[in-house]
């Protein structure tokens with residue numbers, strides 16, 4: 173991860189005990205959180221834009237950016253009030269500056285920079301993937317925080333990747349999707365089945381009453397060397413299956429069978445790739461799963477079984493911290509401070525495709 177060495181605002185103040193404000197605006201959730209320097213959450217808020225994007229069947233970047241702009245100022249005021257703080261009491265203001273949708277990133281980053289400039293707090297530019305990668309270490313959310321190195325499986329609407337998390341700022345990419353993200357595939361297949369956006373939770377519900385063995389779907393990359401994923405062939409196969417059967421309204425039992433079969437295929441692919449990643453990372457102490465797809469109970473149980481078979485615990489942050497949130501942004505800033513990494517300058521850029529490795 174490329175970062176400039178710099179001297180920045182707030183670099184010389186004494187910060188002992190002072191809290192950190194995190195801001196997340198990289199996709200379709202506006203979120204703010206304040207954590208004290210030990211990682212205790214003093215206040216948090218998340219506003220989802222799902223209803224604004226639902227009628228378009230996916231996130232519309234321009235609508236997302238405008239919604240962040242409208243929501244953020246009030247939300248910051250609210251979390252400051254909840255935490256019983258003035259803006260001048262903050263040690264740092266951290267914002268996600270990539271990867272993500274550029275309009276939203278600019279809204280969050282510029283807001284954070286302006287606050288830092290006005291109050292003398294540090295500005296921290298946070299990589300969204302690093303924030304996901306470190307969330308499981310937040311004190312109190314798992315019985316024992318995972319020690320480095322651990323394997324992270326991040327499965328969301330925008331990302332599907334396996335990371336070897338070796339330390340703060342030290343990541344090794346073990347595997348990534350070659351096409352769609354797992355959540356994206358869930359959403360697209362759900363749409364084909366006539367389910368509302370975002371489709372993952374609805375598809376999981378429908379799969380519960382379906383028979384996975386009734387229809388066969390392929391499992392791309394299964395058994396292949398390495399740990400990469402591919403979901404577009406699976407999605408296309410599901411679309412073709414539905415296309416062939418569709419005459420008027422889709423038969424609910426058939427739709428449920430397709431949903432169950434699709435979910436079983438995703439579960440097999442994720443399990444197989446995780447198994448490979450564990451074999452390639454012999455010093456890993458744990459497996460951490462995160463991202464919206466980790467909310468899927470069938471997938472979560474299958475991944476737990478894979479990890480446990482290899483003698484590793486599987487840890488998953490609670491759902492509100494698995495999906496996009498600002499607690500993880502503030503926590504990543506605290507982890508970076510503790511690791512002795514310098515603050516970021518006010519001219520640091522938003523990077524829509526910021527790679528972690």
Ligand code: KG4
Pocket residue numbers: 199327328329330331354355356358359370371372373376463464465466467468469494495496
């Ligand atoms: O992490 P997330 O909230 O947002 C980002 O993509 O960053 O993940 C959202 C994705 C969506 O694609 C959604 O359909 C999927 O996670 N998802 C699920 C479930 N709940 C959310 N997929 C499968 N089963 C679920 N229960």
Ligand code: ZN
Pocket residue numbers: 300304328495496
């Ligand atoms: Zn995310």
